[in-house]
Each structure stands twice: as structure tokens, then as C-alpha cells.
Amino acid sequence: MILTTSVRLPNEFVGPVKTLVALGLKLQEQALRHYWSLEGLEKVAAHSGQIWKLLDAEMSRPEDVYIPSRPWRCILESAGRILRSQAERKRIFEHLLPFFAGGAKNAARKLYEEFKAEGNPEKFGYLLNVAEQLAEFYAGHERLPQNFFEFQRKPEPKRFTYTLAPDDGAENGQAIKYCLEGNRLAGEIKLPVVPEPRSKKDWQWLSFSIELPAELQEKLAAGGTLCAPDLRLKVKPDGELVALLDAKVDVPEEKPSGDPGRALSVDWGLRKLVTCTVVSRKGQLTPPFFVFWSGLKARLFRIRDDIKKLQKERDRYEKGTSDWKKYNRKIAAAWQKYHRVQHALAHAVSTLLVLLARAFGCRHIFVEWLVTLRGKKGRNRDLNWWVSTVVRGLLFRLLRYKAKLAGIRVFMVPPGGTSRVCPRCLGAGKHVISPGNKTEKDSGSWFVCPSCGWQADRDYAGSLNIARVGFSLARPLSYKVGGAAMPFPSRVASAEAMTFTTTLSYVRSVFFANIGCLVKLLSPDYDIVTL
Ligand SMILES: [Zn+2]
Numbered sequence: 378m379i380l381t382t383s384v385r386l387p388n389e390f391v392g393p394v395k396t397l398v399a400l401g402l403k404l405q406e407q408a409l410r411h412y413w414s415l416e417g418l419e420k421v422a423a424h425s426g427q428i429w430k431l432l433d434a435e436m437s438r439p440e441d442v443y444i445p446s447r448p449w450r451c452i453l454e455s456a457g458r459i460l461r462s463q464a465e466r467k468r469i470f471e472h473l474l475p476f477f478a479g480g481a482k483n484a485a486r487k488l489y490e491e492f493k494a495e496g497n498p499e500k501f502g503y504l505l506n507v508a509e510q511l512a513e514f515y516a517g518h519e520r521l522p523q524n525f526f527e528f529q530r531k532p533e534p535k536r537f538t539y540t541l542a543p544d545d546g547a548e549n550g551q552a553i554k555y556c557l558e559g560n561r562l563a564g565e566i567k568l569p570v571v572p573e574p575r576s577k578k579d580w581q582w583l584s585f586s587i588e589l590p591a592e593l594q595e596k597l598a599a600g601g602t603l604c605a606p607d608l609r610l611k612v613k614p615d616g617e618l619v620a621l622l623d624a625k626v627d628v629p630e631e632k633p634s635g636d637p638g639r640a641l642s643v644d645w646g647l648r649k650l651v652t653c654t655v656v657s658r659k660g661q662l663t664p665p666f667f668v669f670w671s672g673l674k675a676r677l678f679r680i681r682d683d684i685k686k687l688q689k690e691r692d693r694y695e696k697g698t699s700d701w702k703k704y705n706r707k708i709a710a711a712w713q714k715y716h717r718v719q720h721a722l723a724h725a726v727s728t729l730l731v732l733l734a735r736a737f738g739c740r741h742i743f744v745e746w747l748v749t750l751r752g753k754k755g756r757n758r759d760l761n762w763w764v765s766t767v768v769r770g771l772l773f774r775l776l777r778y779k780a781k782l783a784g785i786r787v788f789m790v791p792p793g794g795t796s797r798v799c800p801r802c803l804g805a806g807k808h809v810i811s812p813g814n815k816t817e818k819d820s821g822s823w824f825v826c827p828s829c830g831w832q833a834d835r836d837y838a839g840s841l842n843i844a845r846v847g848f849s850l851a852r853p854l855s856y857k858v859g860g861a862a863m864p865f866p867s868r869v870a871s872a873e874a875m876t877f878t879t880t881l882s883y884v885r886s887v888f889f890a891n892i893g894c895l896v897k898l899l900s901p902d903y904d905i906v907t908l
Pocket residue numbers: 799800801802803804826827828829830831
């Protein structure tokens with residue numbers, strides 16, 4: 378499997394990469410125009426192997442600029458990937474149509490099940506994305522689209538990712554050469570050094586040597602090998618352009634570890650960063666583990682406040698003056714600090730989750746469906762929501778690769794049936810303010826079930842339901858210690874302030890917070906009741 382880590386290239390790459398991106402965008406647009414038809418996309422779908430070969434045979438090279446042969450291939454391959462993704466979207470669209478009866482979620486879920494049954498599982502999020510677009514069309518036109526091209530406008534990508542895969546390898550590459558030198562990644566890339574390259578001499582080798590980020594070292598240490606990277610330009614929030622190299626590491630597929638009938642089930646929350654519980658098909662195996670982060674979240678908010686103040690200060694000066702620049706540098710440094718804290722947190726917690734899954738012999742990690750930032754629903758949320766959502770997104774990304782390295786599979790559990798259902802009896806539950814105040818409230822942190830009387834922390838109940846859905850269980854989950862059902866865990870849930878130091882002490886603190894429950898778990902009369 379290929380895992381990607383982005384590394385920043387030196388600033389002198391920005392200009393040449395910008396020229397390359399402009400060239401790439403133009404050719405990408407040409408390729409899209411050329412293949413944007415039923416026949417075109419079917420040709421793309423039918424072509425196996427590197428897609429540049431198809432495009433090279435059918436598209437002519439521009440006459441007004443000079444592009445060496447390997448960069449030309451790389452540009453075509455990059456454009457071809459967009460075509461491939463559109464051909465794939467068309468396939469999903471055509472499969473989705475017969476399932477569509479007005480609701481996006483239902484259609485996506487049915488198709489998800491069908492693909493799964495056929496042995497070709499697709500990501501639910503992707504299916505839902507296409508289904509939502511279909512629902513939007515349906516709402517606007519009061520009918521279904523006649524074909525894919527009525528449904529999907531020709532994309533007009535503003536970005537271009539230059540893939541170096543069709544080049545001749547790390548040592549003999551004619552577009553890029555790269556190698557590992559100790560803990561550095563070194564190499565050179567052939568790039569246009571003038572805005573309109575007309576001849577060979579307008580393309581030159583630019584060299585780089587970058588310290589390997591921890592993430593990349595981890596992947597290489599797991600037996601991974603570097604393969605051809607991608608190159609792209611990124612615009613930072615303050616408008617600064619950055620040239621990024623997406624380093625790709627091919628990591629050998631780890632043999633699945635753990636018991637296939639066991640999972641660590643993870644629920645996100647606003648007050649807690651995550652709540653997770655180890656569950657088998659038979660029942661709940663451990664008490665919930667809570668990861669609190671109010672201290673760190675407060676720190677993130679403080680940094681954002683500082684940034685706001687600095688921006689105010691900066692804007693008192695004219696843009697470009699030395700005082701303005703001084704404040705701008707301070708703002709950049711504050712953002713860097715912000716991202717460092719975010720990253721350290723996501724890194725530690727994702728490691729913790731993988732450790733827990735390993736310690737309890739889980740084959741899977743089930744994760745509650747993550748709302749993506751691109752979703753329209755996020756627009757009107759408050760800062761708290763944004764900060765949490767960004768951290769979770771980062772955490773999820775790290776979790777996925779760390780779990781992969783450990784032979785554990787991460788599944789996103791589709792939404793529906795995880796929030797209000799009682800995991801103990803499947804009755805309809807309620808969210809209330811707290812164990813002491815049973816006033817019903819949507820955002821309440823306590824779950825109560827009027828049918829069976831079970832009550833517990835809301836996110837804990839959520840994690841159990843995620844496990845039920847993850848295992849496709851139609852029955853409730855049991856959990857009994859010494860014969861008595863345990864209503865976890867009012868005591869632990871109130872320990873809101875937890876300090877954060879290093880990964881290890883963090884893991885330890887989480888274990889300590891749950892130690893009372895763990896002792897019960899390890900006692901000889903611990904028993905799972907099978908239903
Ligand atoms: Zn119940």
C-alpha cells in the first residue's frame with residue numbers, strides 16, 4: 378500500500394513549480410475537453426495501465442512551448458488521473474440511479490451493501506457524495522438526469538498535481554532523481570526556469586535536501602520504500618505560495634492482526650476528543666476509555682486569540698512596511714505553534730488508539746462517521762466546532778496509516794442508528810443534561826433509556842452503537858461484570874481537566890483514569906454474557 382507524506386520544498390522551487398502548474402492546467406483542460414463525452418470517458422475507463430499512453434497517442438504536443446519527453450508524460454499522466462476519477466464517478470452514478478428514490482442516504486447505503494456483497498466494497502463517503510449530488514439535481518429538476526453529462530458539469534480544476542510516476546525511477550529519472558541520505562531526502566527535479574520555456578535550456582535541474590518528518594521515518598522503519606512522488610503548489614491562508622513534494626512510501630501490507638471478531642469502537646465528542654470501547658460480536662469487553670482535551674483545546678483557543686490581536690496590530694500599519702512585516706512574521710510563528718500543538722495532539726491520540734486496539738487484540742477500529750469540512754452543513758458552525766473538526770480530521774488521517782502499519786483495519790461507520798438507540802435494549806433513548814439533571818436536551822451529555830432504565834455517558838453509548846453498526850449486529854450489546862450490568866462511568870466523565878505531556882504518560886494517565894474499571898475487568902469472575 379502507498380502512504381503519502383507532504384514535505385515542503387525550498388522557496389526557490391515556488392517560481393518554477395508555478396510555471397509548471399500553469400502549463401499543466403492548460404494541458405489538463407485540453408485533455409478534459411478532448412475526453413468529455415460518453416465515448417471519451419469509456420475509452421478512459423477501458424484503458425488499463427498508465428493513462429499517459431492513451432493520451433499521448435491521441436493528443437498533440439503544444440507547439441508554442443517546449444516540454445521535454447518525461448515531463449510531458451508526467452503532465453499527461455496527471456491530467457489522465459482526473460479523467461479516470463470522472464470515469465469512476467460516471468460508473469458510480471450509473472449504478473446509483475436504480476437505487477435512487479428521492480433520498481441520498483438510502484440510495485448510497487443500498488449501493489454500499491450491493492458493492493460489499495459483490496466483493497468490491499466502495500467507500501461509503503464517496504457513494505454518499507455522488508448520491509447527494511443526485512438528490513440535489515432531483516430537487517432542482519423534479520426528475521432524474523438523462524445521463525451522466527447532464528448530471529455532472531465538466532470539471533474545471535483550479536489545481537494541478539504533477540505526478541512523477543511515469544518517470545524512469547529514483548536514480549535514472551529524467552524528471553526527478555531522489556534518494557535517502559541518512560535522515561534526509563535529497564534529489565533534484567527538472568523544472569521550467571522561465572515563464573514560457575522554448576528550448577531545452579529553459580528546463581533545469583533544481584536540487585533539494587529535506588529533513589525527513591517523523592511520519593515518513595515511521596513508514597520507512599516499517600519496511601517501506603520510497604516511490605515516485607507528486608509535486609504541487611499550495612496556497613496558504615495568508616496567500617503565501619508553497620511548493621510541496623508528496624513523498625510516497627510503499628509499505629508492505631501488514632498481515633491482519635488480532636481477532637476478527639473484536640474491534641475498538643470510537644466515538645467523537647465535543648467535550649471529549651474521543652471515547653472508545655473494546656467490543657466483540659458477543660458483547661462489550663472493556664470499560665470505555667475517555668480522552669479529554671479541554672486543557673489543550675483552551676490552549677489552541679488562546680493561540681487563536683493571540684493571532685487575532687496580532688492581526689489587529691498589524692493592520693494599523695501600511696501593508697509592506699517594516700512594522701507590518703514584523704507583525705506578519707509573528708502571526709506566521711503563532712500559526713506554526715498552533716499547528717504544532719494540533720499535530721502533537723493528533724499524533725499522540727492516534728498512537729494511543731492503535732495501542733489500545735493492539736493491547737486488546739482487535740482486528741478493527743470502528744470510527745464514527747466524520748463530517749468533512751467541505752460539507753455545506755459546517756458553514757455556520759462556531760469556532761469550537763471548527764477547531765474540533767480539524768483536529769479530528771487530522772487524527773483520523775494519522776490513525777488510518779498507523780493502524781495500517783499495525784495490521785489493523787479502520788472502518789468509518791455510516792451515519793444512522795448510532796445516536797439515540799439504546800445499545801442495551803435497542804429502545805429509543807434520550808439525551809439529558811447530566812446524571813443529576815434529567816431535563817431532555819439535544820446537546821445533553823448523558824444518555825438515558827426509558828425502556829430498560831440503562832443510563833450512561835452519551836459518547837460511551839455512542840461508541841457501543843458504532844460497534845453494533847460496525848459489526849452489522851441487529852441485537853443489543855451486553856456487558857456484565859460479576860453478574861451486574863455496569864452503568865459506566867459518571868466518576869470518570871467528570872474528570873474534565875487532564876493535562877497533556879508526552880505520549881507515554883498520556884497513555885498511562887488514560888489507563889489510570891480507568892484503572893478501577895480495568896481491575897474489575899481483570900478479575901476472575903469477569904464474564905461476557907452471550908445473547
Ligand atoms: Zn434500553
